[in-house]
Amino acid sequence: MSLRDTLKGTGVALVTPFTSNQQVDFDALGNLIEYVIRGGVEYVVTMGTTGETPTLYKQEKLDIINFTYDKVGGRLPVVVGLGGNNTRELLNDLETYPLDKATAILSASPYYNKPSQEGIFQHYKALASATSKPIILYNVPGRTGSNIAAETTLRLANEVGNISGIKEASGNMIQCMHILRDRPREFMVTSGDDHLALSLIALGMDGVISVAANVFPKDFSELVRCSLKDEYKSSRTLHNKMLEGFDLMFAENNPAGIKAFLTEFGLIQNHFRLPVVPLSEHIHDKVKRYLATF
Structure with missing residues (x-):
């Protein structure tokens, strides 16, 4: 089975819960993993940027990865x-x-360095040569400061054997269209944007690696499944139900937004490591009001 088949649907980019003394809260992480599995997501993603990886020590990352496998x-x-x-x-x-x-x-994709497209290609080619595992490119220019052009994605997909997919979070619909039209048949293309999930699946994407699925795993994964089956009336209803939630999750910072939601659900404590801070009080109040009518 290809990676495209294995990971079709909803993946959830897990947050990293912290205790009040800034330690990783493994009890809360375990509860969250159970919650999203029961909610029906198709796979989990650990140590994505939603997990606040820039402020985790290497040993903490290793511990979280192993804990996630076990859980x-x-x-x-x-x-x-x-x-x-x-x-x-x-x-x-x-x-x-x-x-x-x-x-x-x-x-x-490498952040801050702003490499050329050739630099991005050589970076991923080097990574692929060092592992037999499938590699999923992650294009998120809003965080990295540079874009993986469609031509570079397709070059990697065609020339490097274990470059097996891309999480596209550029927000550039035209770029996504070119990748989807010209990709190799087994190359997975998944959205990294909850707001655009329905639209991008309609264009041909294979699913979403979602932030919102941390808190809405049942509704979000059902939205994705309906979209993949071309049942757009149902997926539009779910999309519109969660749309204000998406807006609030990304109003200031990810994961500050999603952690506010998870705190209101009683799944985690609302703690962070600097430079990330909790959602501002007036936005958090909007989260509470939204959830009261959800």
């Missing part, structure tokens, strides 16, 4: 986030991180 217990595929802007360091991480149980590696 999921083989019930769903697990994708591990492993990205950065130091290619040589990432090559070392590929040798030392616990990846045997990972279905795939999600790797964000």
